[in-house]
Amino acid sequence: MxxxxxxxxxxxxxxxxxxxxxxxxxxxxxxxxxxxxxxxxxxxxxxxxxxxxxxxxxxxxxxxxxxxxxxxxxxxxxxxxxxxxxxxxxxxxxxxxxxxxxxxxxxxxxxxxxxxxxxxxxxxxxxxxxxxxxxxxxxxxxxxxxxxxxxxxxxxxxxxxxxxxxxxxxxxxxFGPRQDPSSPYSGVISIFTQRAQQGQPISVFGDGEQTRDxxxxxxxxxxxxxxxxxxxxxxxxxxGWNQAVSLKQLLAEIGALCGGLPPVTHLPARAGDIRHSRADNVRLRAHYRLPQQTPLREGLRQLLGL
Ligand code: NAD
Ligand code: UD1
Structure with missing residues (x-):
């Protein structure tokens, strides 16, 4: 050991x-x-x-x-x-x-x-x-x-x-459990899921069409x-999984799991914010044994305690 x-x-x-x-x-x-x-x-x-x-x-x-x-x-x-x-x-x-x-x-x-x-x-x-x-x-x-x-x-x-x-x-x-949602600097899924559960307003920086993997x-x-x-x-x-999910799609998933969403407002995009981010994972697959993918919806369910 x-x-x-x-x-x-x-x-x-x-x-x-x-x-x-x-x-x-x-x-x-x-x-x-x-x-x-x-x-x-x-x-x-x-x-x-x-x-x-x-x-x-x-x-x-x-x-x-x-x-x-x-x-x-x-x-x-x-x-x-x-x-x-x-x-x-x-x-x-x-x-x-x-x-x-x-x-x-x-x-x-x-x-x-x-x-x-x-x-x-x-x-x-x-x-x-x-x-x-x-x-x-x-x-x-x-x-x-x-x-x-x-x-x-x-x-x-x-x-x-x-x-x-x-x-x-x-x-x-x-994303997943223990990602701390308490700061405005936190990961977007931790913030959106906590706010949806607590019924607090959600801020989207930019148009919400930006994508993440x-x-x-x-x-x-x-x-x-x-x-x-x-x-x-x-x-x-x-x-990454080579899958692009926009913030709008993410909010729709969270809304479906939580039975609706609190008010969503749009603020200006953050400086230096990346527009689209999706991984080519050919090298990952060549060198590592990939686990079976936990789908976004299942990961969100676990995070929301559903
Ligand atoms: P996190 O903030 O939960 O974890 C980072 C940890 O480092 C925290 O516990 C923090 O207290 C500690 N830390 C920060 N500065 C320190 C310092 N100077 N000395 C000692 N400890 C310090 O974030 P995370 O999402 O778990 O990120 C872990 C690593 O993965 C980071 O290097 C991050 O940049 C990288 N990363 C994260 C993501 C993501 O999506 N979460 C994506 C790409 C890279
Ligand atoms: C994240 C990670 C970073 C990592 C990078 C790799 C965190 C906090 N950041 O950065 O460590 O290196 O992925 O791809 O884990 N947004 C909103 N509203 C909010 C919060 C965020 O609209 O309340 C938007 C952001 O402007 C951005 C997107 O959501 O467009 C994702 O933001 P964020 O979760 O902070 O992640 P990245 O900046 O991609």
Whole structure:
């Protein structure tokens, strides 16, 4: 059994990964500053879980967390694209310096395997509404996307220079239980489902025709385990279903499940917001065993507790 460092492990995706690692018998160290994550997402009474409340931007704390670990899932970041537009300097500390600190600590401790949570945001609008493959020219439109792309490139430098084994996943839009809806920066499905259940008004930024490729978190975790323990895949891999869902379609699905929708208002589109985002997943299918897809409606049902 291995000891895995999960940065950002108290957050949405990270805490599901922690559960899966513990269930498989591994030991886990979580490093999280609780800026978005919560202690209540973690089984703190499990003796194989070590929790460090700390910051990936602090090299000494990363160094301490790395001690005794065999592999790393580096998920800590400010996940909101809009937050990076509003405060690039602060988000850069978490989203880029954090990655560099993880690479350096791995080099010093001789740890090789690192799973990295990159993002479809690095393609900007270059997909032009078509399925985006990994070789599509990169066009990061926001500080968030710039930091994700730079992190990928640093990981590649450490692969070539120091023998790190990065498994880079470019997530499209992940959704499911524990995605925190409490901030305006949160993922759109978490916000829309909570507001629909509470009967509070919903704001759509732009015309609602923008599309995303939504991927259920439970399906993602099966891939992340392969990234941590499977064959090395040197190239970055998109994680999406090659399915475009517009916000209007999403609202219709939520309305059907909730027996109607609260008032929906349209506000101006967000700066740097991507219009259409849909994954070409040929590479994913070539290198990973794909789980059976949890359809959007089923994922929404689970999220809504139906
Ligand atoms: P999340 O906000 O729930 O998780 C991120 C976690 O990192 C939180 O627990 C937060 O407290 C922690 N964190 C943030 N800054 C930190 C810092 N400086 N030091 C230590 N901990 C810090 O978001 P998530 O959706 O679970 O995202 C996980 C990762 O996946 C992020 O890297 C995100 O950019 C990436 N990602 C997410 C999506 C998505 O659709 N959710 C898509 C693409 C990429
Ligand atoms: C999301 C992730 C980001 C990831 C990217 C990959 C979050 C918070 N963001 O960004 O980490 O890298 O996918 O594809 O998990 N919207 C509304 N009303 C709202 C909230 C959002 O209309 O109340 C709109 C946004 O303007 C956007 C769409 O919904 O057009 C999706 O927004 P969001 O869930 O924040 O995701 P992305 O920006 O795609």
């Amino acid at each position: 291995a000891e895995i460092l999960v940065t950002g492990g108290a957050g949405f995706i990270g805490s599901h990964l922690v559960d899966a690692l513990l269930a498989a018998g591994h030991g886990v160290c979580v490093l999280d500053n609780l800026s978005m994550g919560k202690r209540s997402n973690l089984p703190l009474d499990n003796p194989r879980l070590r929790f460090i409340e700390g910051d990936v931007a602090d090299a000494a704390q990363v160094e301490q967390a790395m001690a005794g670990c065999d592999a790393v899932a580096h998920l800590a970041a400010v996940a909101s694209v809009q937050a990076s537009v509003d405060d690039p300097a602060a988000t850069h500390q978490s989203n880029f310096i954090g990655t560099l600190n993880v690479c350096e600590a791995m080099r010093r401790h001789g740890v090789r395997r690192v799973l990295y949570a990159s993002s479809a945001a690095i393609y900007g609008n270059n997909g032009e509404g078509l399925a985006i493959d990994e070789d599509t020219p990169k066009a990061p439109l926001t500080p968030y996307a710039v930091d994700k792309l730079a992190s990928e490139q640093y990981l590649d430098f450490y692969r070539r220079q120091h023998g790190l084994e990065p498994a880079v996943f470019r997530f499209f839009n992940i 939504f991927f259920y978190v439970g399906d993602l975790i099966e891939l992340l385990l392969q990234g941590l323990f499977g064959e090395v895949v040197e190239q970055p891999v998109n994680v």
